[in-house]
Amino acid sequence: MISKKVFGVALGILTAIGGFVDIGDLVTNAVVGSRFGMSLAWVVVVGVIGICLFAEMSGRVAAASGRATFDIIRERLGARAAVVNLIASFLLTVMTLIAEVGGIALALHLATGAGPMMWFPVAAFAVWLVIWRVKFSIMENVAGLLGLALIVFGVALFLLGPDWNELKSQALQHFKNPSETPLTYWYYAVALFGAAMTPYEVFFFSSGAIEEKWTVKDLGQARANVLLGFPLGGVLSLAIAACAATVLLPRSIDVSSLSQVVLPVAVGGGQLALAIVIVGVFAATFGAALETALSAGYSLAQFLGWSWGKYRRPAHAARFHLTLIVCLVVAVAVLATGVDPILVTEYSVVFSAVALPLTYLPILIIANDPQYVGEHVNGRVMNGVSLVYLVIITAAALAAIPLMVLTGAGA
Amino acid sequence: MSGHRTRAAVRRTTAWLIGAAVLLTGSSCSSPQKDIAMSAGTGTSAVQTVRLTLTALDNEDLTSTAAEVTVTDALSELSKAQSQLGAVAPTTPRDADRLAQVGAALDQAMAAVKNAQLALDGFSGAPSRREASKAVAAALHELQAVEKKAGSPR
Numbered sequence: 001m002i003s004k005k006v007f008g009v010a011l012g013i014l015t016a017i018g019g020f021v022d023i024g025d026l027v028t029n030a031v032v033g034s035r036f037g038m039s040l041a042w043v044v045v046v047g048v049i050g051i052c053l054f055a056e057m058s059g060r061v062a063a064a065s066g067r068a069t070f071d072i073i074r075e076r077l078g079a080r081a082a083v084v085n086l087i088a089s090f091l092l093t094v095m096t097l098i099a100e101v102g103g104i105a106l107a108l109h110l111a112t113g114a115g116p117m118m119w120f121p122v123a124a125f126a127v128w129l130v131i132w133r134v135k136f137s138i139m140e141n142v143a144g145l146l147g148l149a150l151i152v153f154g155v156a157l158f159l160l161g162p163d164w165n166e167l168k169s170q171a172l173q174h175f176k177n178p179s180e181t182p183l184t185y186w187y188y189a190v191a192l193f194g195a196a197m198t199p200y201e202v203f204f205f206s207s208g209a210i211e212e213k214w215t216v217k218d219l220g221q222a223r224a225n226v227l228l229g230f231p232l233g234g235v236l237s238l239a240i241a242a243c244a245a246t247v248l249l250p251r252s253i254d255v256s257s258l259s260q261v262v263l264p265v266a267v268g269g270g271q272l273a274l275a276i277v278i279v280g281v282f283a284a285t286f287g288a289a290l291e292t293a294l295s296a297g298y299s300l301a302q303f304l305g306w307s308w309g310k311y312r313r314p315a316h317a318a319r320f321h322l323t324l325i326v327c328l329v330v331a332v333a334v335l336a337t338g339v340d341p342i343l344v345t346e347y348s349v350v351f352s353a354v355a356l357p358l359t360y361l362p363i364l365i366i367a368n369d370p371q372y373v374g375e376h377v378n379g380r381v382m383n384g385v386s387l388v389y390l391v392i393i394t395a396a397a398l399a400a401i402p403l404m405v406l407t408g409a410g411a
Numbered sequence: 412m413s414g415h416r417t418r419a420a421v422r423r424t425t426a427w428l429i430g431a432a433v434l435l436t437g438s439s440c441s442s443p444q445k446d447i448a449m450s451a452g453t454g455t456s457a458v459q460t461v462r463l464t465l466t467a468l469d470n471e472d473l474t475s476t477a478a479e480v481t482v483t484d485a486l487s488e489l490s491k492a493q494s495q496l497g498a499v500a501p502t503t504p505r506d507a508d509r510l511a512q513v514g515a516a517l518d519q520a521m522a523a524v525k526n527a528q529l530a531l532d533g534f535s536g537a538p539s540r541r542e543a544s545k546a547v548a549a550a551l552h553e554l555q556a557v558e559k560k561a562g563s564p565r
Contacts, residue, residue, distance in 0.1 A: 271474055
């Protein structure tokens with residue numbers, strides 16, 4: 001019994017590590033590493049603490065109330081406030097889905113050489129098929145565990161033999177790249193923060209709690225998943241940035257494609273490492289595509305009071321499944337226009353920062369309402385830290401668009 | 412009354428937002444020097460990527476499929492750099508001179524990277540990888556020299 005529980009906790013942590021990194025983290029960390037070295041490592045730390053807070057609160061709300069996030073947000077804040085939240089979250093989630101489907105196609109393009117255009121519909125169809133046919137727990141665990149292949153970034157970093165003191169000094173001091181300005185530095189700080197704190201992760205986490213029928217008894221495991229899994233996922237993000245800082249920065253290579261993101265791994269670890277990293281990128285983007293597609297369906301269905309969830313037969317949650325299909329079709333249609341998935345990714349992480357207060361604040365309010373969470377309301381320390389984060393999130397959201405305009409989207 | 416007030420508030424907010432957007436867009440306007448430097452920087456990044464790819468391939472660290480994808484991506488970046496440069500309207504003779512230098516270096520880089528792509532394809536009559544690597548190194552040297560003259564892109 002104990003070993004089964006330990007196995008469950010270990011599996012949850014490993015899945016959280018593997019599932020932490022998505023196309024946004026992959027691209028943004030590589031871009032930042034290639035342009036600013038490790039000088040923005042502090043943003044990853046701030047972002048990881050933020051997503052831990054955010055996910056812990058929403059998981060607790062779901063487990064204690066037995067109700068999904070958007071269902072409660074609409075009831076607690078009223079339809080008008082909730083609809084703003086819904087529109088922002090839904091559009092951002094669909095944008096992220098487009099980026100993830102694009103990421104799957106780029107990983108397959110890198111593995112096979114066949115153009116990404118032919119992989120867009122294949123990727124979207126595969127995502128739909130898995131959502132339709134595969135059990136929630138299997139889907140989540142397999143994608144998360146395969147995503148652990150991204151640990152190869154860490155292995156490659158050791159094999160590259162970087163100057164650790166140089167990386168450390170970049171991380172601890174304000175690194176100055178003469179070809180960058182303070183505005184681009186702060187633009188990428190916001191983008192990296194948005195990449196670490198994407199709202200869809202929280203909707204998926206809290207709706208998953210309902211799918212897996214969590215109760216307050218499961219809160220310990222949920223906290224272990226979040227508080228151990230996400231920080232270790234953050235270490236993976238830092239490894240991606242460090243690989244780029246070691247190989248690409250000294251050569252003035254700015255990352256603009258997925259092939260450049262994985263190039264340092266090949267340089268450090270050879271063809272085997274390259275094969276592993278492609279598997280990892282495929283798993284990370286595929287897992288995130290499953291999560292974003294489901295999150296789009298969850299948010300709309302929960303707000304409109306439709307029957308939802310994979311634990312129901314598709315015929316009993318028809319509108320939920322139809323939403324997923326429409327979102328996937330939209331993703332393929334957008335990608336078929338020839339838009340660069342990496343560019344979509346870069347914009348999605350910035351808009352993620354813009355939309356964060358709209359999703360963070362309602363969760364914070366509900367996590368303090370005993371009517372929904374009973375005795376499991378936020379403690380003083382939790383509220384103190386959460387309020388500090390509310391200030392950080394609001395500042396990032398307000399700065400995101402002006403920084404985007406002023407820097408020409410970090411150009 | 413309340414509807415009128417709301418409409419007035421919406422109008423004021425919209426005007427403020429448009430004003431702010433115009434101000435921000437205006438302040439982010441690019442200059443010919445900046446655009447020329449940016450094109451040179453993008454070109455250097457693409458050619459450096461190709462050089463690293465060819466080295467990794469020689470060391471058997473990279474599969475030929477991944478190398479071909481990487482070089483194709485770099486070609487697309489170079490093409491973007493050329494388009495970006497094509498849109499620059501120089502305002503001084505000095506800018507015009509720099510534009511011509513960066514344009515020539517980008518053309519040389521484009522030819523070298525296309526050569527590398529042919530070498531990777533391995534068709535009969537294609538240049539050898541060694542020749543392609545040499546051409547890429549020469550193009551990189553030229554680009555770095557004009558990038559230095561063009562100054563910092565950001």
